[in-house]
Amino acid sequence: AQSVTQLDSHVSVSEGTPVLLRCNYSSSYSPSLFWYVQHPNKGLQLLLKYTSAATLVKGINGFEAEFKKSETSFHLTKPSAHMSDAAEYFCVVSGVGSQGNLIFGKGTKLSVKP
């Protein structure tokens, strides 16, 4: 069965410093992986997705993620945090076959200090 583990429940950075949100996945198949962001009291927005093309995936708002099969990781990074990046981030894996729904990690809350 597919699953994702987000290694940090809360990450705090200063504005202008790099962001690293860690995610490990488990999958019997070549997975499709996603990062979603949820701002306070808002819906979920797709940041980026990996579907077995380039291993370095660029998303919106300067975020990117690298798929590393050997490490079963899909960490999200951004070179310089902005105050507006403060939100909850979800690493997501797609199931396969009859379970082709999205399976969410438990989320990482990103705080950005001025």
Add this chain to the structure above:
Amino acid sequence: DTAVSQTPKYLVTQMGNDKSIKCEQNLGHDTMYWYKQDSKKFLKIMFSYNNKELIINETVPNRFSPKSPDKAHLNLHINSLELGDSAVYFCASSQDWGAGYGYTFGSGTRLTVV
């Protein structure tokens, strides 16, 4: 605007009542979903419909009944509401069923049962 829209945005109701949440997408997608987000922000799939046919029905109490009159609509009816049903419910759609398709989410319905 092309989107997934849910109504109502907020719903406060007493235990034992029956309520419905409506969802509509105008993206031309074939697949729609209901997810539940609990107080710890964890998202879990409840139901999925593909071209009006039920694909996923997770271990959800049978007080919850989805209805898809056409592929652009997926409504959620809840009977005999309980305190534990308080959560944010998200509707989503994807182009098709299966791995690799990202979802477009609605902005959520915050249900509070008192």
